[in-house]
Amino acid sequence: MQGSKTEASLLRSVAIVGVGITELKSSTPQVSYKELIFEAAQKAYEDAGLNPRKDIESFVCSSEDFLEGTSIFDEYVPDQLGAVLKPVCTISADGMYSLAAAYMQILTGLFDVVAVEAHSKASDIVNLSTVYDMALDPVYTRPLGLNASFVAGLEMSKFLHSRGAGTNHCRMVVAKNRKNALSNSLAMYGGIVEAKGESQNPVLSYPLTEYDVAPVADGAAVVVLASEDAAEHLRDDPVWVKGLGWASDSPTLETRDWLDATYVRLASKQAYQSAKLRNPAKDIQIAEIDDTYSYKELQHLEALGLIGDAKAHTLLEQGAFERDGVLPVNPSGGSIGMGHTLEMSGLVRVVELVLQLRGEADRHQIKGVETGIAQCWRGIPTTSGAVVILSNR
Amino acid sequence: MSKHLQKPPGVPLREEDFEAQRVLSVMYRPKMRYSWATGVAIGRFLKGLRAGKIIGTQCAHCRRIVVPPRVFCEWCFRPVNDWVDLPDTGIINTFSVSYISTDTTKLKTPIIPAVIEIDGTTHAGFLHVIGEAKPETLKIGTRVKAVWAESTKRRGSITDIRYFKPAEWKP
Numbered sequence: 166m167q168g169s170k171t172e173a174s175l176l177r178s179v180a181i182v183g184v185g186i187t188e189l190k191s192s193t194p195q196v197s198y199k200e201l202i203f204e205a206a207q208k209a210y211e212d213a214g215l216n217p218r219k220d221i222e223s224f225v226c227s228s229e230d231f232l233e234g235t236s237i238f239d240e241y242v243p244d245q246l247g248a249v250l251k252p253v254c255t256i257s258a259d260g261m262y263s264l265a266a267a268y269m270q271i272l273t274g275l276f277d278v279v280a281v282e283a284h285s286k287a288s289d290i291v292n293l294s295t296v297y298d299m300a301l302d303p304v305y306t307r308p309l310g311l312n313a314s315f316v317a318g319l320e321m322s323k324f325l326h327s328r329g330a331g332t333n334h335c336r337m338v339v340a341k342n343r344k345n346a347l348s349n350s351l352a353m354y355g356g357i358v359e360a361k362g363e364s365q366n367p368v369l370s371y372p373l374t375e376y377d378v379a380p381v382a383d384g385a386a387v388v389v390l391a392s393e394d395a396a397e398h399l400r401d402d403p404v405w406v407k408g409l410g411w412a413s414d415s416p417t418l419e420t421r422d423w424l425d426a427t428y429v430r431l432a433s434k435q436a437y438q439s440a441k442l443r444n445p446a447k448d449i450q451i452a453e454i455d456d457t458y459s460y461k462e463l464q465h466l467e468a469l470g471l472i473g474d475a476k477a478h479t480l481l482e483q484g485a486f487e488r489d490g491v492l493p494v495n496p497s498g499g500s501i502g503m504g505h506t507l508e509m510s511g512l513v514r515v516v517e518l519v520l521q522l523r524g525e526a527d528r529h530q531i532k533g534v535e536t537g538i539a540q541c542w543r544g545i546p547t548t549s550g551a552v553v554i555l556s557n558r
Numbered sequence: 559m560s561k562h563l564q565k566p567p568g569v570p571l572r573e574e575d576f577e578a579q580r581v582l583s584v585m586y587r588p589k590m591r592y593s594w595a596t597g598v599a600i601g602r603f604l605k606g607l608r609a610g611k612i613i614g615t616q617c618a619h620c621r622r623i624v625v626p627p628r629v630f631c632e633w634c635f636r637p638v639n640d641w642v643d644l645p646d647t648g649i650i651n652t653f654s655v656s657y658i659s660t661d662t663t664k665l666k667t668p669i670i671p672a673v674i675e676i677d678g679t680t681h682a683g684f685l686h687v688i689g690e691a692k693p694e695t696l697k698i699g700t701r702v703k704a705v706w707a708e709s710t711k712r713r714g715s716i717t718d719i720r721y722f723k724p725a726e727w728k729p
C-alpha cells in the first residue's frame with residue numbers, strides 16, 4: 166500500500182498555472198452568482214494564458230445545495246466556466262476537496278489541464294444559520310432547539326480550558342488577522358481592533374462571541390491545474406502541488422474528540438508523506454489556514470504539527486505568527502480578515518498561497534517564501550478538513 | 559418472496575397511525591429563505607418584461623442571439639453586451655401536457671409547458687406555458703404569441719407573460 170502510494174506520486178507532477186479571484190465583499194447585489202463566477206474564471210484563464218473552450222479538458226466545482234437554494238446544483242455551473250460540452254462534476258465540499266479531485270484527474274493521466282471553481286453568494290441566503298441547524302442530527306440534536314453555533318462553543322470551551330488559554334488569545338487572533346487584511350486589496354474586513362481587555366461582544370454560545378466568528382462574504386475563485394509537461398509550456402513560474410491530504414474525525418457530536426483537530430492531524434500527515442517532507446516545521450515557511458472561528462486558528466496550528474509540542478497561544482503571544490514572525494499565519498487576513506466564503510474558503514487559502522509563492526501578494530507579500538501550506542475545514546458541525554502543500558521549486 | 563417467507567415481516571402502517579402518533583416520529587420543517595441577486599442579465603430581462611418587452615443578448619463573436627439574456631457566451635466564453643429587443647412571437651420547439659401539480663396531486667385541467675423559440679433567436683429557447691389551446695391541437699412547430707398581464711399588474715417576473723397562445727403564421 167505504502168509502496169504503491171509512492172509510485173503514484175512519481176507518476177507525474179501537477180502544478181497550479183492560473184488563479185483568478187474576485188474581491189470579497191459583504192454583498193454583491195449588482196451581479197448574479199453566474200456573473201461573479203464568470204469574472205473569476207476570466208481572470209484565472211487569462212492568468213494561465215488559456216482558452217477554456219479549447220485548452221481546458223475538465224472542470225471540478227464545489228457547491229452545497231442548501232447554500233445555493235437550488236438542488237442538484239451541478240447543472241448550473243458549466244456556462245459561466247466555459248465548461249459547456251465538457252467533463253464537469255460538482256463536489257459538495259470545500260473547494261480544496263475539488264482541488265484534490267482535479268489533482269487526481271491529472272495525476273492518473275486522465276487529463277492534462279483541469280479547472281477548479283468555488284464561490285460564495287452568502288448575501289443571497291437570508292437565514293444562513295438555518296443551513297447549519299439543518300446539518301445537525303434530526304433525531305438526536307435538532308429537537309433540543311439549539312442554534313448550531315453551540316458546537317463551536319463546546320469545542321472552544323474544551324480547547325481553551327485544556328491549553329490554559331483565554332479568550333484574550335482568541336481576540337489576539339482576530340486583531341492579527343484583521344490587521345493583516347488591511348494590506349490585502351481583496352479583503353473585506355481589514356481593521357485595527359483592540360486585542361486586550363474584556364470582551365464587550367454579544368455572546369453567541371459561551372465562550373464564543375460574535376467577535377470570534379469570521380463574517381461571511383461573497384466572491385468566486387477559479388484555479389487552473391496542469392500536468393508537468395503542460396505547465397512548463399504555460400509559464401516560467403508554476404506553483405507545484407507537492408502533496409495533499411484530507412480526513413474526517415468522528416462526525417457525531419457524542420463521540421468526537423472535541424479537543425484536537427484530529428482531521429487536520431491526519432490530513433497533514435498524509436500531505437507531508439506525499440510531499441516527502443521529513444521536517445515540515447523547517448520546510449514550511451508560510452501557512453494559510455482555517456480561522457472560521459478565532460480559536461480554530463490556534464487549534465488547527467497545533468494539529469498541523471508545525472510548532473512541535475509548543476502551545477499555539479504561547480507562540481501567538483510572542484508574535485510568532487505575525488507577518489515578520491517565525492511562521493506567518495494567514496498573512497492574507499484569513500477568513501476573519503478577508504471574509505468567510507463558505508465552500509470557497511479553502512480555495513481562497515490556496516489562491517493566497519499561490520500569490521505568495523509567486524511573489525505577487527501585493528502589500529502582504531512575505532519575502533522569499535518557497536514552500537507553504539494551505540488548510541481548510543468544512544465548518545460546524547463537521548470534523549472534516551483538507552491540507553495542500555505548495556512550492557515554487 | 560422466498561418460500562420460507564410467506565408474509566413480509568413487521569407491522570403495516572396506515573396514515574391514521576402517524577396522525578394519531580402511534581408511530582414514534584420527528585417532525586422538522588425547513589425554513590430556508592433566499593434573496594437571489596438577479597445581476598445584470600436577469601435584472602435587465604425582468605425589467606423588460608415589466609415594460610412588456612422580451613430582451614435578449616447577441617454574442618459579437620458567434621452572432622448567436624439568446625433569451626433569456628446573459629452577459630457571457632457559453633460557447634465562445636466571451637463577455638456579451640449587445641442587447642436586442644425581440645418580438646413576443648415564436649414557435650414551439652417541444653411541449654408536454656402535465657397532469658400533475660407541484661404537490662403531486664392530479665390536475666383536472668392540465669398545464670402545457672413548452673420551449674418556445676422566440677423569433678430571431680438561435681438555439682435558445684424560452685420556457686413558458688401554453689394557454690387558450692386544446693392540447694390535441696398543438697404540434698411541435700406551432701406558432702405562438704405571448705399573452706401579457708395588464709401593465710399595472712406586471713412586476714418584473716416571468717409571470718408578466720401569462721402564457722403563449724397559438725397565433726397566425728406571419729412570416
Ligand SMILES: [Zn+2]
Pocket residue numbers: 617618619620621622631632633634635
Ligand atoms: Zn458566442
